[in-house]
Amino acid sequence: MEKFVALTASGVAYGAVLALVALGFIVLYKATGIINFAHGDLVGLGAYLAVWVVDDLNLPSVAGYLVALALMAVVGVVMERVVRAPLRDKPVLVVVIATLAMAIVIRGLIALWQGSNPKTLVSPVGNRALHVAGAAIAQQRVVIVVVATVSIAGLILLFQRTSFGRQVRALAADPDTAVLMGVRGTYVAMAAFALSAVFAGLAGILVAPLSAVDLNFGFSLMVTAFAVAVVGGFGSLGGVVVGALVIGLVQQLVGGYLWPEYAGLLPYILMFAVISVRPEGLIVVERSRL
Amino acid sequence: MLRVDDLHVRYGTTHAVRGISLELGAGEAVALLGANGAGKTSTLRALSRLVAGEGRIELEGEDLTRLAPEAVARRGLIHVPEGRHVFATLTVHENILMGLTARGDRSDGFSVDGVYELFAPLRDLRGRLGYALSGGEQQMVALGRALVAAPRVLMVDEPSLGLAPVIVEAVEEALRAISRHTALLVVEQNIDLALRVCSRASIMKHGEIVLEVDAGDAHEREALMASYLGRGQPEGPGTSAES
Amino acid sequence: MNEATTPVGEPAPMGAAPTTGLAGGETTAPYAKRLRPGIYRRHHYLAVVVFVVATAVLAPMFAESRSTQFLVNLWLVYSITGIGFYWVFGLAGRFAFCQTFMMALGGYMGAWVAQSSLGGGFLVQVALGVVLSAGVATAVGLLVRRAQAFYFAIATIAVAEMGRVFFSKAEWFTGMNGTRTGIPPIRLFGRDYIAESEVFWIFLGGLALVLLLAAVIERSPLRRDAVAARDNALVAAVAGVPTGRAQLTLFVLGSAMGGLSGALMGPWTGTTGDTSFGIELAIGIFLMLLLGGIGSMWGPVVGAAFYVAVPDLLSGFDKYATIVYGALLLVTIILMPEGIVGGLGRLRLRLEGRWRRMRPKGAVDAVG
Numbered sequence: 001m002e003k004f005v006a007l008t009a010s011g012v013a014y015g016a017v018l019a020l021v022a023l024g025f026i027v028l029y030k031a032t033g034i035i036n037f038a039h040g041d042l043v044g045l046g047a048y049l050a051v052w053v054v055d056d057l058n059l060p061s062v063a064g065y066l067v068a069l070a071l072m073a074v075v076g077v078v079m080e081r082v083v084r085a086p087l088r089d090k091p092v093l094v095v096v097i098a099t100l101a102m103a104i105v106i107r108g109l110i111a112l113w114q115g116s117n118p119k120t121l122v123s124p125v126g127n128r129a130l131h132v133a134g135a136a137i138a139q140q141r142v143v144i145v146v147v148a149t150v151s152i153a154g155l156i157l158l159f160q161r162t163s164f165g166r167q168v169r170a171l172a173a174d175p176d177t178a179v180l181m182g183v184r185g186t187y188v189a190m191a192a193f194a195l196s197a198v199f200a201g202l203a204g205i206l207v208a209p210l211s212a213v214d215l216n217f218g219f220s221l222m223v224t225a226f227a228v229a230v231v232g233g234f235g236s237l238g239g240v241v242v243g244a245l246v247i248g249l250v251q252q253l254v255g256g257y258l259w260p261e262y263a264g265l266l267p268y269i270l271m272f273a274v275i276s277v278r279p280e281g282l283i284v285v286e287r288s289r290l
Numbered sequence: 291m292l293r294v295d296d297l298h299v300r301y302g303t304t305h306a307v308r309g310i311s312l313e314l315g316a317g318e319a320v321a322l323l324g325a326n327g328a329g330k331t332s333t334l335r336a337l338s339r340l341v342a343g344e345g346r347i348e349l350e351g352e353d354l355t356r357l358a359p360e361a362v363a364r365r366g367l368i369h370v371p372e373g374r375h376v377f378a379t380l381t382v383h384e385n386i387l388m389g390l391t392a393r394g395d396r397s398d399g400f401s402v403d404g405v406y407e408l409f410a411p412l413r414d415l416r417g418r419l420g421y422a423l424s425g426g427e428q429q430m431v432a433l434g435r436a437l438v439a440a441p442r443v444l445m446v447d448e449p450s451l452g453l454a455p456v457i458v459e460a461v462e463e464a465l466r467a468i469s470r471h472t473a474l475l476v477v478e479q480n481i482d483l484a485l486r487v488c489s490r491a492s493i494m495k496h497g498e499i500v501l502e503v504d505a506g507d508a509h510e511r512e513a514l515m516a517s518y519l520g521r522g523q524p525e526g527p528g529t530s531a532e533s
Numbered sequence: 534m535n536e537a538t539t540p541v542g543e544p545a546p547m548g549a550a551p552t553t554g555l556a557g558g559e560t561t562a563p564y565a566k567r568l569r570p571g572i573y574r575r576h577h578y579l580a581v582v583v584f585v586v587a588t589a590v591l592a593p594m595f596a597e598s599r600s601t602q603f604l605v606n607l608w609l610v611y612s613i614t615g616i617g618f619y620w621v622f623g624l625a626g627r628f629a630f631c632q633t634f635m636m637a638l639g640g641y642m643g644a645w646v647a648q649s650s651l652g653g654g655f656l657v658q659v660a661l662g663v664v665l666s667a668g669v670a671t672a673v674g675l676l677v678r679r680a681q682a683f684y685f686a687i688a689t690i691a692v693a694e695m696g697r698v699f700f701s702k703a704e705w706f707t708g709m710n711g712t713r714t715g716i717p718p719i720r721l722f723g724r725d726y727i728a729e730s731e732v733f734w735i736f737l738g739g740l741a742l743v744l745l746l747a748a749v750i751e752r753s754p755l756r757r758d759a760v761a762a763r764d765n766a767l768v769a770a771v772a773g774v775p776t777g778r779a780q781l782t783l784f785v786l787g788s789a790m791g792g793l794s795g796a797l798m799g800p801w802t803g804t805t806g807d808t809s810f811g812i813e814l815a816i817g818i819f820l821m822l823l824l825g826g827i828g829s830m831w832g833p834v835v836g837a838a839f840y841v842a843v844p845d846l847l848s849g850f851d852k853y854a855t856i857v858y859g860a861l862l863l864v865t866i867i868l869m870p871e872g873i874v875g876g877l878g879r880l881r882l883r884l885e886g887r888w889r890r891m892r893p894k895g896a897v898d899a900v901g
Contacts, residue, residue, distance in 0.1 A: 035686075182394075184360050275680045
């Protein structure tokens with residue numbers, strides 16, 4: 001029972017982080033059609049920025065995190081300028097390769113700036129733990145779930161209820177017609193890049209206290225988030241949240257009970273299986289072109 | 291209102307639009323007619339800057355020639371594309387709200403409620419997603435969406451294409467109602483409909499305007515029909531460049 | 534020949550002038566569509582012979598130090614995997630992320646055979662490495678044969694990640710901590726090839742065979758079918774092109790070249806480890822292909838030379854190497870989408886004066 005509670009708690013927390021990562025790149029995908037392979041490195045960058053702001057600038061943690069997130073927004077806009085703006089009339093595939101290039105640039109810059117030794121980010125709630133049914137649950141995990149829930153709810157409201165959200169969805173559905181309706185693709189893309197980078201950074205900051213921050217820190221999160229997106233469907237935000245929880249729980253529970261050695265493989269197996277059975281992903285979104 | 295001077299559109303070596311000039315006064319409705327491949331759609335796409343053209347496009351004295359398509363839309367030159375292109379994953383209501391993006395601070399034009407008044411059947415479909423609409427419903431949404439943008443000039447490409455006759459009548463009604471407030475540029479295959487809605491028509495052939503007709507003048511209408519019924523070459527596939 | 538296959542590689546015919554696609558997510562339009570240079574079109578075999586002879590003559594003269602000889606050899610093996618990736622990504626248009634995984638797989642297999650009781654000669658080791666990569670690629674390719682674009686990319690990332698976890702756990706296969714050491718050197722026709730200058734001949738021979746295969750593919754219906762499938766899968770399928778088969782074949786062949794390259798590296802360096810096939814190399818392979826030029830089989834060969842030379846040119850600034858790679862990749866994509874070989878092809882056209890007679894570019898101006 002203790003084991004079950006502990007594993008469930010870490011599964012939910014892990015799922016929450018995955019949801020943040022996945023939503024980050026899906027927002028961008030919807031607004032611009034670009035799959036950003038630098039997203040994982042943005043997650044890492046967020047964590048490094050937080051370490052830097054808290055350790056080197058000595059800001060109090062929460063204020064420091066906000067500063068780090070603001071910087072992430074700037075990074076997002078810069079990325080739009082570098083990766084998307086010059087390649088607007090190229091096939092999306094080209095832009096995707098450009099994001100790959102960006103990924104290694106970011107990675108290289110982090111290595112230059114922070115070195116390759118792992119860093120640690122101290123949790124603002126310290127190492128305290130809650131005790132539920134005999135299981136110790138790190139309070140950081142509770143923080144993760146709360147912050148992620150609030151952010152995701154905010155994002156969904158933004159998408160469903162605001163003009164910005166409609167414009168993004170219109171671009172996703174039919175980019176040419178969206179432009180004919182006055183949607184400024186470039187501004188929306190910049191905003192989406194910024195939002196996406198902030199979500200990546202937030203995920204990085206939240207998960208960093210649970211592990212060491214190193215150069216590969218974000219990459220495996222990104223790949224697992226791809227699995228989430230495939231399982232949850234690239235289209236719907238709600239599907240992504242469900243997919244994230246499923247993957248988080250499966251990895252922790254199945255991994256924890258049955259196959260601890262290879263638990264890390266589970267998301268990839270799931271993702272591969274979904275793609276082989278449903279090559280378009282589980283949920284297909286209508287899309288038309290002018 | 292809208293003034294087009296010597297507009298050219300080229301796709302590679304295909305010269306789809308060859309020096310078109312047009313003028314559209316406030317509240318005027320003009321039809322652009324011609325066979326498939328005559329360059330009508332290319333003209334509209336060049337006017338809304340979806341494709342790059344050469345020449346001069348002026349809306350209320352402002353030069354649009356260098357603007358991006360979204361900027362053209364925001365200045366009130368609104369294009370309802372062929373095939374309607376309702377946003378499939380947005381509801382009817384959200385589709386209509388999208389018109390507000392291009393509206394800017396223009397206060398005239400239709401309100402969202404006004405659109406539901408004009409197209410009463412849409413009222414019950416507010417929450418339905420775009421891909422679940424019939425052709426006629428899509429056309430209503432596409433027109434309604436454009437009206438909410440408070441167009442200075444509304445360009446409609448093939449509004450009756452693929453619609454059942456009874457729906458075509460409704461679309462015609464709507465176009466008439468719209469033309470009471472707004473300058474209209476209509477591309478149509480259905481000449482009768484076009485001439486009922488519009489006061490003038492320009493006939494395109496091989497990317498050029500070959501004939502201008504006053505819709506009220508029976509003699510000129512006859513000339514128009516004659517030009518349609520084939521003096522001169524039929525359209526060859528080599529010149530077909532409409533997309 | 535059916536319609537779907539004719540426009541491929543040639544300057545797009547008029548009717549196919551790109552309609553204005555905005556930055557939509559579903560553009561399957563190929564990156565390389567109008568980029569294939571005119572050079573080498575008919576002289577593939579001759580070009581291979583000239584290249585091999587020139588390399589055989591020039592490389593030993595140029596590479597005097599041991600470290601330069603090492604780089605030349607690295608260039609040769611990377612060219613092999615690069616050509617494989619050219620088939621997968623350039624011709625078949627498959628966005629595959631598992632080329633380094635295939636290299637690791639071939640490498641481990643060769644090493645495992647060499648160090649197991651099976652023994653086997655060098656050729657057997659390499660052959661088994663190639664066969665294993667090809668087999669795994671066949672399985673992967675069949676399982677996700679219907680997945681397009683990003684889904685294929687993601688599926689292959691999954692494969693690569695599964696491989697990474699597997700390699701780090703399965704020490705019976707991959708050795709302690711996923712690294713096999715003490716792999717015996719290349720032994721062929723009764724003699725050992727240990728010095729860099731000796732290994733060079735083996736690798737050059739290997740690359741020559743791969744280049745010949747590439748030349749065969751350049752002139753084969755397989756290439757035409759795959760490119761047709763890449764450019765417009767629907768039209769190609771309707772026109773009766775066996776799209777799936779062509780793409781699968783090229784994926785398997787390309788992955789096998791990855792396996793070959795990996796299997797060659799073990800006996801050369803004496804070790805096979807996961808770190809030699811990490812994400813840096815994965816991105817490096819993209820860089821080789823794009824920098825060299827995605828429209829020609831020579832692109833990855835030229836690109837691999839650059840990739841290998843950059844750290845050497847930057848000696849002392851090694852820590853900037855990653856950033857330089859990334860920046861180079863970005864600049865290439867933005868400023869020189871045809872790569873070096875494509876640029877040379879245009880240069881040649883210009884020199885021949887044909888440039889003027891070609892249509893002016895930029896007549897169609899997609900809106901952004």
